[in-house]
Amino acid sequence: MNNTPFYICGPTASGKSSLSLEIAEQLDGEIVNADAFQLYRGLEIISAAPSQAEREILPHHLYGVLNPTESADAQRYVTLAKPVIAEILSRGKTPIITGGSGLYLKFLTHGAAPLPTADEALRAEMDARPLEDLVAQLHELDPLEASRTALQNRRFVSRALEICILSGQKASDLRDGWEKQTVEISSQLRGLVIQRTRLDLHARIAQRTRAMLDGGALKEVATLAQVSPNCEKAIGFREVRSLLAGEIDRHTCENLINAATRQYAKRQETWFRREKWLTPKLIA
RNA sequence: GGCCCGAUAGCUCAGUCGGUAGAGCAGUGGAUUGAAAAUUCACGUGUCGGCGGUUCAAAUCCGUCUCGGGCCA
Numbered sequence: 001m002n003n004t005p006f007y008i009c010g011p012t013a014s015g016k017s018s019l020s021l022e023i024a025e026q027l028d029g030e031i032v033n034a035d036a037f038q039l040y041r042g043l044e045i046i047s048a049a050p051s052q053a054e055r056e057i058l059p060h061h062l063y064g065v066l067n068p069t070e071s072a073d074a075q076r077y078v079t080l081a082k083p084v085i086a087e088i089l090s091r092g093k094t095p096i097i098t099g100g101s102g103l104y105l106k107f108l109t110h111g112a113a114p115l116p117t118a119d120e121a122l123r124a125e126m127d128a129r130p131l132e133d134l135v136a137q138l139h140e141l142d143p144l145e146a147s148r149t150a151l152q153n154r155r156f157v158s159r160a161l162e163i164c165i166l167s168g169q170k171a172s173d174l175r176d177g178w179e180k181q182t183v184e185i186s187s188q189l190r191g192l193v194i195q196r197t198r199l200d201l202h203a204r205i206a207q208r209t210r211a212m213l214d215g216g217a218l219k220e221v222a223t224l225a226q227v228s229p230n231c232e233k234a235i236g237f238r239e240v241r242s243l244l245a246g247e248i249d250r251h252t253c254e255n256l257i258n259a260a261t262r263q264y265a266k267r268q269e270t271w272f273r274r275e276k277w278l279t280p281k282l283i284a
Numbered sequence: 285g286g287c288c289c290g291a292u293a294g295c296u297c298a299g300u301c302g303g304u305a306g307a308g309c310a311g312u313g314g315a316u317u318g319a320a321a322a323u324u325c326a327c328g329u330g331u332c333g334g335c336g337g338u339u340c341a342a343a344u345c346c347g348u349c350u351c352g353g354g355c356c357a
């Protein structure tokens with residue numbers, strides 16, 4: 001029996017959770033989270049994590065395993081996911097890896113380049129410097145990388161620089177060495193990406209936002225005392241905070257969350273469109 | 285009923301002395317290997333409320349009508 005992992009991807013609110021349950025049933029599988037924010041405990045409502053009822057149907061892994069005070073990243077996700085997947089496979093079950101965090105999935109499926117890990121102190125230092133300054137230094141240390149980096153994007157510039165500084169090597173060399181190995185991996189993967197019309201997706205987003213706000217999102221956010229800067233970025237977190245503080249009304253809050261979610265969904269679609277190994281699954 | 289203010293992109297609005305219009309938001313497309321629900325790039329033709337007038341030329345000035353909002357009755 002073929003129990004190689006099965007990936008279920010797609011934009012937020014496209015129905016990944018319920019589809020993954022269906023597919024898990026067909027493939028004798030267990031669900032593994034691939035969502036950056038559903039990793040956190042205490043963000044279940046705002047991150048639209050699977051409900052308690054859904055989790056009781058069959059085993060769900062890597063949901064709510066991190067503290068909101070922690071910061072995750074793609075590498076850490078892989079570190080968490082690999083043993084879980086291996087364990088499921090060892091029992092002869094199929095890992096159904098479900099989520100919308102494109103970068104995390106990419107790391108899991110195609111591996112990580114041999115690059116140095118993020119350095120908080122260095123980042124803080126770089127964040128304090130003007131962008132032009134960082135760009136100039138990158139040009140100096142690694143002209144090739146500078147020439148192919150979006151230099152308006154502070155994140156990308158900082159990261160390239162971080163790699164150069166921490167490794168003492170050129171980011172371009174390290175990255176090129178890795179890219180060459182990725183091509184054949186895709187042919188051994190299986191999975192699907194849910195596609196819906198924008199109209200449909202937008203309607204589902206609106207419906208879900210309303211359900212969140214009616215279903216305890218306010219209480220959830222109010223309860224979260226300390227969160228990492230990472231967690232603060234969850235869509236809905238700031239908006240609900242503003243609502244709780246009386247800065248905006250409920251209607252505005254709902255609209256802001258909807259807009260942010262729609263924009264996120266669009267970025268996810270752009271990402272997954274490039275993942276040619278995923279089979280599109282149109283749902284009308 | 286009278287007077288005043290407003291009507292310009294899907295929304296909120298800007299538009300100088302008349303020279304046929306542009307911001308923000310929304311939306312769309314893209315980039316994206318350790319912050320990724322992040323970060324970032326590109327994309328602006330619309331009966332300038334309708335009709336008429338003045339003018340070489342009207343979003344802009346004049347008249348009138350319609351629809352909002354306000355004030356006075």
